[in-house]
Amino acid sequence: MSVSSRYRGAWEGFWREAPGEQGEVFWDAEPALTVGVHLGLFESHLAARDLPFVDLGCGNGTQTRFLADRFPRVVGTDLAAAALDLAQGADPAGRARYRLLDAADKTEAEALHAELGDANVYMRGVLHQAEPDDRQPLADGLATLAGERGRIFLVELAEAAGTLLRELAQGPDGPPAKLAPVFRHGIAPGEVADAAVPEYLRAAGLTVLASGDLPLVTTEHLPDGTRIELPSKWLVAGRVG
Numbered sequence: 001m002s003v004s005s006r007y008r009g010a011w012e013g014f015w016r017e018a019p020g021e022q023g024e025v026f027w028d029a030e031p032a033l034t035v036g037v038h039l040g041l042f043e044s045h046l047a048a049r050d051l052p053f054v055d056l057g058c059g060n061g062t063q064t065r066f067l068a069d070r071f072p073r074v075v076g077t078d079l080a081a082a083a084l085d086l087a088q089g090a091d092p093a094g095r096a097r098y099r100l101l102d103a104a105d106k107t108e109a110e111a112l113h114a115e116l117g118d119a120n121v122y123m124r125g126v127l128h129q130a131e132p133d134d135r136q137p138l139a140d141g142l143a144t145l146a147g148e149r150g151r152i153f154l155v156e157l158a159e160a161a162g163t164l165l166r167e168l169a170q171g172p173d174g175p176p177a178k179l180a181p182v183f184r185h186g187i188a189p190g191e192v193a194d195a196a197v198p199e200y201l202r203a204a205g206l207t208v209l210a211s212g213d214l215p216l217v218t219t220e221h222l223p224d225g226t227r228i229e230l231p232s233k234w235l236v237a238g239r240v241g
Contacts, residue, residue: 013185022090027116103142118150206237
């Protein structure tokens with residue numbers, strides 16, 4: 001199974017229009033506030049630090065480049081070629097590699113695993129944006145990439161974030177400027193029950209090793225200058241035994 005052409009087209013359109021500068025996309029917060037914080041939760045659970053590191057849904061590569069400064073082999077993957085064009089353009093030194101990947105497609109996930117071997121995987125805010133029928137195949141793809149030794153760090157919006165996003169979208173002036181393109185391209189975040197996320201992973205043959213709550217930091221601010229942070233859940237998963 002692979003994602004729908006509508007979904008892929010929505011992301012291509014979004015990234016083609018996205019500004020090239022870091023911080024201009026709603027979720028493109030500086031790494032010190034995102035992946036840097038997440039690594040503090042993730043690193044102690046890595047069974048093998050020397051495995052390749054896959055940033056799944058890398059977008060314009062902001063977090064990928066941070067990872068590439070800390071791990072020897074980092075691959076940023078995305079569904080949209082336009083996103084990878086931005087990522088590669090922002091990484092002229094080639095600190096990371098970039099690959100087009102539909103992780104919900106079993107064949108594509110298996111092909112990347114055959115190339116890299118087991119990998120540690122970082123994925124922030126992708127599952128809740130996937131269409132419902134794609135979520136289990138996506139979790140299965142994560143399991144394929146991790147293999148026997150890899151670990152997965154997953155960050156997803158909590159149910160409570162849905163209420164906040166609706167309030168932002170329905171404000172008197174419409175959604176904030178950096179959130180508006182998300183809705184305009186038809187990729188508004190879907191709602192995934194908090195309890196469903198670990199179940200997707202378990203159904204893929206993974207064990208949840210750790211979990212917790214942590215705000216998902218964005219680049220947008222309220223009129224009073226307060227940075228918008230969305231409630232989110234994080235999980236570490238992998239195969240054990």
